[in-house]
Amino acid sequence: MGEWFIKELKTLGEILVFLVPAIPMTIKITLMAFAFALALGLFVGLSRVSPNKIFSIPSRIYVDVIRGIPLLVQIFFIYFGLGKILNLNQFVAGVAAVSICYSAYLGEIVRSGIQAIHKGQFEAAFSLGMTPVQTMRHVILPQAFPIVLPSVSNEFIATLKDSSLVSMIGLRELTRAGREYYSQYFVTFETWFVVGLIYLGMTFVLSRLASWMERRFRVHGWGMG
Amino acid sequence: MIIQVKDVVKRFGDLRALDGVSCTIEAGEVVIVLGPSGSGKSTFMRCLNGLEKVDSGVVIVDGMRLDHSKSDLRRIRQTIGIVFQQFNLFPHLTAMENLTLAQKVVLGRKPDEAREIALELLKKVGLSEKQDVHPAHLSGGQQQRVAIARSLAMKPKIMLFDEPTSALDPEMIGEVLEVMRDLAREGMTMVVVTHEMGFAREVGDRILFMDQGRIVEEGRIEEVLKNPKEERTREFLSKVLKG
Ligand SMILES: Nc1ncnc2c1ncn2[C@@H]1O[C@H](COP(=O)(O)OP(=O)(O)OP(=O)(O)O)[C@@H](O)[C@H]1O
Ligand SMILES: [Mg+2]
Numbered sequence: 526m527g528e529w530f531i532k533e534l535k536t537l538g539e540i541l542v543f544l545v546p547a548i549p550m551t552i553k554i555t556l557m558a559f560a561f562a563l564a565l566g567l568f569v570g571l572s573r574v575s576p577n578k579i580f581s582i583p584s585r586i587y588v589d590v591i592r593g594i595p596l597l598v599q600i601f602f603i604y605f606g607l608g609k610i611l612n613l614n615q616f617v618a619g620v621a622a623v624s625i626c627y628s629a630y631l632g633e634i635v636r637s638g639i640q641a642i643h644k645g646q647f648e649a650a651f652s653l654g655m656t657p658v659q660t661m662r663h664v665i666l667p668q669a670f671p672i673v674l675p676s677v678s679n680e681f682i683a684t685l686k687d688s689s690l691v692s693m694i695g696l697r698e699l700t701r702a703g704r705e706y707y708s709q710y711f712v713t714f715e716t717w718f719v720v721g722l723i724y725l726g727m728t729f730v731l732s733r734l735a736s737w738m739e740r741r742f743r744v745h746g747w748g749m750g
Numbered sequence: 751m752i753i754q755v756k757d758v759v760k761r762f763g764d765l766r767a768l769d770g771v772s773c774t775i776e777a778g779e780v781v782i783v784l785g786p787s788g789s790g791k792s793t794f795m796r797c798l799n800g801l802e803k804v805d806s807g808v809v810i811v812d813g814m815r816l817d818h819s820k821s822d823l824r825r826i827r828q829t830i831g832i833v834f835q836q837f838n839l840f841p842h843l844t845a846m847e848n849l850t851l852a853q854k855v856v857l858g859r860k861p862d863e864a865r866e867i868a869l870e871l872l873k874k875v876g877l878s879e880k881q882d883v884h885p886a887h888l889s890g891g892q893q894q895r896v897a898i899a900r901s902l903a904m905k906p907k908i909m910l911f912d913e914p915t916s917a918l919d920p921e922m923i924g925e926v927l928e929v930m931r932d933l934a935r936e937g938m939t940m941v942v943v944t945h946e947m948g949f950a951r952e953v954g955d956r957i958l959f960m961d962q963g964r965i966v967e968e969g970r971i972e973e974v975l976k977n978p979k980e981e982r983t984r985e986f987l988s989k990v991l992k993g
Contacts, residue, residue, distance in 0.1 A: 643838075645836050645838035646838060646840065648801055648834070648838065649834070649838035649839075649840070649897075650840075651801065651827065652799055652801065652827055652830075652831070652832045652901075653827065653851075653856060653900070653904060654824045654825075654827040654828040654852060654857075654904065655852055655856055656824065659855050663851055664840055664851075667842045668841065
């Protein structure tokens with residue numbers, strides 16, 4: 526029993542050592558994809574609430590289409606489909622696919638955040654002579670921010686987990702590294718146990734960070750409870 | 751005249767919220783708008799500063815036609831200040847920031863200049879010591895006074911008040927009316943929807959009485975109050991004067 530246990534620990538340790546070098550790639554994909562998704566999602570969300578149909582209709586179609594297709598299929602489509610025409614490497618294709626997918630979700634979150642703001646806020650800003658852009662920037666978005674913060678941090682955590690899907694186009698991130706280890710040594714249970722544990726560790730840190738931000742905002746907020 | 755409204759119709763679906771409204775308002779006048787609930791008073795006010803687009807008719811403010819262009823519309827909005835029943839202060843900004851934001855982004859005033867103007871106005875409404883406080887920490891009456899000051903910071907020629915005291919506890923109504931009384935005394939052109947008949951009688955020059963989207967009676971305030979020509983006006987007045 527004791528001997529078995531020590532052997533197990535050694536295996537787990539070896540797996541960990543093998544996997545750790547792949548973690549930076551997972552983090553890099555997550556950060557880049559989420560940054561692009563945020564920028565694009567802000568644009569999509571603003572377009573969704575625009576009174577101008579030139580913006581609102583295409584953005585609505587964009588959201589419906591992107592949300593209706595599994596991320597994995599989007600990754601394949603962008604890498605094997607578009608990627609062959611545009612000559613995209615795995616990293617660019619993977620990050621692009623995750624960004625696009627999450628921009629649709631974030632766009633909906635931005636839209637709901639804007640729509641949660643009372644109509645009187647828009648009217649007060651317009652009545653003071655502010656343009657729609659000034660109104661969004663100085664009045665609406667700052668108020669929408671704390672409302673969407675919890676949903677946005679959920680999406681961030683989801684992006685981290687879904688970055689594992691880009692392993693399917695051969696990008697060597699955490700999940701891919703796990704597959705390599707296991708196909709070399711055939712220790713299924715231990716390998717995926719460690720992979721799962723690493724993801725769990727990262728998402729745990731993120732969710733702590735998110736609740737710290739939410740709490741901080743509530744304390745330093747506008748005293749509205 | 752500073753405001754001219756001609757044959758204005760505003761529809762919401764099948765409902766004619768304004769059904770051919772015409773009137774003129776002279777600079778320096780204080781006009782009281784009265785009428786039963788749903789008669790179109792708020793819609794009338796909102797058409798004056800372009801928050802609602804009219805379906806037909808014209809609104810001319812300080813020589814500018816309201817429907818001409820977006821930049822004209824913004825100029826008109828700088829000419830007209832509006833104070834809402836629900837204050838609509840920006841909750842994420844302090845009282846001071848509420849007053850300086852539009853000065854900076856709309857009028858391009860320097861931060862120092864904007865602060866100076868803001869401070870002067872906060873003093874005027876009796877709230878200079880609340881400059882760093884967020885709206886959530888102000889009473890209703892204080893919020894409404896900040897909202898008035900916020901409008902005044904744009905140096906408007908006309909102020910619209912849509913039931914500015916209706917959302918307030920009775921003990922706070924006086925402080926807001928006091929600020930409005932001062933404004934009227936300084937010669938501000940004002941259009942005021944209110945049920946505060948004491949204030950109306952004291953400060954108002956003229957009454958517009960609305961019913962079902964029309965101005966059904968109009969005249970000098972004492973005259974309309976003393977002997978209203980229209981049955982509808984008489985009925986309404988007897989209700990508000992009793993209540
Ligand atoms: N955005 C809107 N959409 C649909 N109907 C509206 C809208 N705004 C106002 N109305 C309708 O238009 C009519 C006039 O409304 P308005 O708010 O101008 O009345 P009011 O005289 O200000 O009433 P109150 O004294 O209750 O404030 C009402 O029947 C109202 O229901
Ligand atoms: Mg009203």
